Amino acid sequence: MTNNKSGLSEIVKSVCCWIEGFIFLFGCYIVLFGHLTPGGGFAGGVIMAASFILIMLSFGKERTDKLFPRTRTTLVESFGALLFIAVAWLGIYYGGGFFANFLHQKFGGTPFTFLSGGTIPISNVAIALKVMAGLFLVFYVLSTHKVILDEDISKTEKDK
Amino acid sequence: MVHVIIYILILFMLLAALIALEAKNLLSSVVSIGAVGFMLSVVFLLLRAPDIAIIQVIIEILTLVILIRATIAVDVHLVKNIRQFFPFAICMVLLLLLFMFASKAMDLLPEFGNYLSKVAPHYLANGLKETGSANIVTSVILDYRAYDTLGEATVLFTAILGAVVLLRRKAKND
Structure with a gap:
């Protein structure tokens, strides 16, 4: 909050401070309860990515560079993809088929409760991690990329 | 209406x-x-x-x-x-x-509750029992038709990979 130079005005920053946590929490709810209520991994992941994009738009690029450097974002995305495939492969060994819901076959669980889904919440979390990191990475790349005209290149060469 | x-x-x-x-x-x-x-x-x-x-x-x-x-x-x-x-x-x-x-x-x-495909009544009748997911859409996406979701995730992964590779700031050999 002390750094006023980067990002938008003070009003926007303080409103975003209040709101961004709630947006992220709503995304987590959509992901974790995707097997009970409408929603799922994709929608929740996009909501979480939108909360990070809100931080980046209001506070500037430097804040998100500290929170989520590019290497960490790519790691999270790859981890999500690998977790999704790992759940599918574990289904072969324990459930008898690719993407078999082996946790639900073994433990069951009462319907309409959180633990009833078996592997479905794990797959939802994996997809949410992948979509969140991927869409944030796309926004980061698209917004920091600038078109360089030939005049600018000649100017910088003259300056050197 | x-x-x-x-x-x-x-x-x-x-x-x-x-x-x-x-x-x-x-x-x-x-x-x-x-x-x-x-x-x-x-x-x-x-x-x-x-x-x-x-x-x-x-x-x-x-x-x-x-x-x-x-x-x-x-x-x-x-x-x-x-x-x-x-x-x-x-x-x-x-x-x-x-x-x-x-x-x-x-x-x-079709009207709400009527179906055209033959597998739909099986999903509606046995979806909760076989997958434990109360939301039938999620049970279809992540259990019955999880292959489609894997393909969709691969498409998204490839698209993001293409955007990041094409829009990187510096070429490596530059």
Whole structure:
């Protein structure tokens, strides 16, 4: 909050401070309860990515560079993809088929409760991690990329 | 009643698409594209598909932010070439045809609870027992048809990989 130079005005920053946590929490709810209520991994992941994009738009690029450097974002995305495939492969060994819901076959669980889904919440979390990191990475790349005209290149060469 | 509201929404969506084509300012055409997307999400909600409506709203917000940011960053705002009459007339005729097809498709949709495919009654009857997921849409996406989800995730992964590789700041050998 002390750094006023980067990002938008003070009003926007303080409103975003209040709101961004709630947006992220709503995304987590959509992901974790995707097997009970409408929603799922994709929608929740996009909501979480939108909360990070809100931080980046209001506070500037430097804040998100500290929170989520590019290497960490790519790691999270790859981890999500690998977790999704790992759940599918574990289904072969324990459930008898690719993407078999082996946790639900073994433990069951009462319907309409959180633990009833078996592997479905794990797959939802994996997809949410992948979509969140991927869409944030796309926004980061698209917004920091600038078109360089030939005049600018000649100017910088003259300056050197 | 619901069908009448959906007809009106489809008509407004076509109008917004026409405005997006004909607007001289790039920013206003982006805003009218956003209007198309939000009305589409209302249509999904009226057709009782809340999962798709949530995804449509969220994706529309994200793409609007990206598009507005892209159009503001570019200096050229005004489109100089004014469209001529003949392409405009063809555009209007095609939009009218699209509206007729859309309203015909609305009439042909099965009623809520009736199904066309043969596997649908099995999902509805055994979905909760076999997967433990109360939301039948999620049980189809992540259990019965999880291969499709894997393919979709692969497509998203490849698209993001392409964007990151093509838009990196420095070439390695430079």
